Amino acid sequence: MRTEIWSRDSPAWLWAALLALFLVALVAGAIAAVAATKDDEKGGLVASTVPGTTAPVGTIPGTQTIETITGPTTQTIATLDTSTLTTATTATTATTIPQGEIRSWPQGKEGYTVVLASVETSKGRAAAEQKANQAIANGLTNVGILSSSDFLTLNPGYYVVFMGVYDTVAAAESGLPTARSRGFPLAYVREVSP
Secondary structure (H helix, E strand, O other), rough: OOOOOOOOOHHHHHHHHHHHHHHHHHHHHHHHHHHHHHHHHHEEEEEEEEOOOOOOOOOOEEEEEEEEOOOOOOOOEEEEEEEHHHOOOOOOOOOOOOOOOOOOOOOOEEEEEEEEEEEHHHHHHHHHHHHHHHHHHOOOOOOOEEEEEHHOOOOOOOOEEEEEEOOHHHHHOOOHHHHHOOOOOEEEEEEEEO
């Protein structure tokens, strides 16, 4: 008695039957795919109306009924009440950075600060003021601008946007996380000495 069902010695008719079943499954899948594609192409926006009338079936005056057929068994009906529709217009406005009090470095003061940005003096003070106003808008306090050319410990030729006047390095460093989290990730501590 034989224990193997499938082997090379199996009758040829069995292999032919399996091949025929496989081909029938492929053809059936292809037919189903083509039918689904044709149904998708036929789907769309259809309005049902009764001959001789101008309004779709089952509507109330002032409304429109839209019927969408998406397949042989799926139907979606939506009713739109046109009497409650209004037209809204919106005006666009440019976002402005609020102006705040921009401080100056105290005259004759030696100390430390958090440098938020440095702007070349050739670009003008307005560019530095824009950065300072951005810092104020982001919630930073004690923001100011100084001219680096007036201080020995700074490279000349820049408007420096700073935050705070501190007596120690440690005190200035305590302000770094706030400055970095409020839009100035490259902020650093610097000594300011006239």
